[in-house]
Amino acid sequence: MKSQVSIVKCAAYKQEDLFPKVKEAIELIGGITKFLKPNSRVLLKPNLLMAIEPQRAITTHPEFVRAVVRILREIGCTMYIGDGPSVFGDNIENIYEVYERTGIKKVADEEKVELITFGKRFMHTYFPLTEWVKECDYVVNLPKFKTHDYMILTGAVKNLFGLIPGTFKLECHKNFYQHEKFANMLLDVYEAVKPALSIVDGISGIEGNGPATSGTKRDFGLIVASSDAVSLDTVLARIMNTHPDYIYTNKEASRRGIGTADITTIEIQGQTLAASIISDFKLPETSLRQTIKNKLPSFIVTFLKKYIYFHPNINSDLCRLCNSCVENCPQRTMSNKGGKIVIDYARCISCFCCKEFCPYAAIKTKKSLLARMMGI
Ligand code: SF4
Ligand code: SF4
Numbered sequence: 001m002k003s004q005v006s007i008v009k010c011a012a013y014k015q016e017d018l019f020p021k022v023k024e025a026i027e028l029i030g031g032i033t034k035f036l037k038p039n040s041r042v043l044l045k046p047n048l049l050m051a052i053e054p055q056r057a058i059t060t061h062p063e064f065v066r067a068v069v070r071i072l073r074e075i076g077c078t079m080y081i082g083d084g085p086s087v088f089g090d091n092i093e094n095i096y097e098v099y100e101r102t103g104i105k106k107v108a109d110e111e112k113v114e115l116i117t118f119g120k121r122f123m124h125t126y127f128p129l130t131e132w133v134k135e136c137d138y139v140v141n142l143p144k145f146k147t148h149d150y151m152i153l154t155g156a157v158k159n160l161f162g163l164i165p166g167t168f169k170l171e172c173h174k175n176f177y178q179h180e181k182f183a184n185m186l187l188d189v190y191e192a193v194k195p196a197l198s199i200v201d202g203i204s205g206i207e208g209n210g211p212a213t214s215g216t217k218r219d220f221g222l223i224v225a226s227s228d229a230v231s232l233d234t235v236l237a238r239i240m241n242t243h244p245d246y247i248y249t250n251k252e253a254s255r256r257g258i259g260t261a262d263i264t265t266i267e268i269q270g271q272t273l274a275a276s277i278i279s280d281f282k283l284p285e286t287s288l289r290q291t292i293k294n295k296l297p298s299f300i301v302t303f304l305k306k307y308i309y310f311h312p313n314i315n316s317d318l319c320r321l322c323n324s325c326v327e328n329c330p331q332r333t334m335s336n337k338g339g340k341i342v343i344d345y346a347r348c349i350s351c352f353c354c355k356e357f358c359p360y361a362a363i364k365t366k367k368s369l370l371a372r373m374m375g376i
Helices: 015-027 062-073 092-101 104-111 156-163 168-175 179-193 229-239 248-256 287-295 298-305 324-328 353-357 369-373
Strands: 003-009 041-046 078-081 121-124 127-130 138-142 144-148 152-154 197-208 215-226 266-270 310-314 334-336 341-343 363-367
Touching (some): 015 062, 015 197, 015 215, 062 138, 138 156, 144 215, 152 156, 156 197, 353 363
Antiparallel strands (some): 003 215, 197 215
């Protein structure tokens, strides 16, 4: 059977409009009871990257989460909402600041849904996962539609990375710093978690140098849903007007036979793909390197790799010395030297975690000379 993805237009987060649109997105692919049994325990996993207001479009909008809560309540589910953003490492109590500022706490309180933390964990092969994955019958994945400096897209597969608790996420960046290896690790998480359903909040999101403050907010006006996160990301790639293979997780999923990454074999319901493609969508600057990778033979890419690279670069005028980047650099290659953040580039793995964690968009992308000469 073909993998199904629904696309529904939705312009705003007004609950009276949003609820029927989210419901429609689910109905178009078979209805909620096709994916979840009534009266089950469900972990809702939004993207709560950092403590920031929902209007910035960096986190899954609380009204979007509310709509899903109400849909699941109709079939008697007991829900738990949680995420484990890397930015606070093992300092689990700080997640409450994230819940507060992203507006999730207010919605959880009003809807009487328990907000959880990922303190308890279990080892699944080589990475830990929150115990809540085992304690709940299903995981419902609620990603935000955003670009990502490192993975190009932070969609349905990437969103599950937050189920790895605490600082182990930084270990993953350190241990799997090549793009393909990191993508494969994300796919291993996806296979371990197997979310029953993914529903993307693409009403507003981030283009350009996402996924955080360096990206640009844009109103996409879309809700995209599927039980196959790989198919969903494949459709998102086309909406971004790029080739699905340019998204590392799609390319690796296709190679490993996980989900459906072939756009021609995905059945799209609702608004057509042609009507959904954003022709002037801005990819991250780093994606151009990926474009080259896909177009040139691998031996040329291997040779050029030494000369075409991207590094983070601190803009001291914007930096407020909050130390978030220093504390979260997986390589411990950043330091505060006399009131200035410096990077030891010899040990930097260009994972761009620092850029993701910077609340003030003070970290930019620095291109190598050859990259600039080639107009990349
Ligand atoms: S400096 Fe930034 S890009 Fe380099 S390793 Fe540290 S977090 Fe990653
Ligand atoms: S996270 Fe941003 S503002 Fe904070 S110290 Fe690093 S560069 Fe400066």
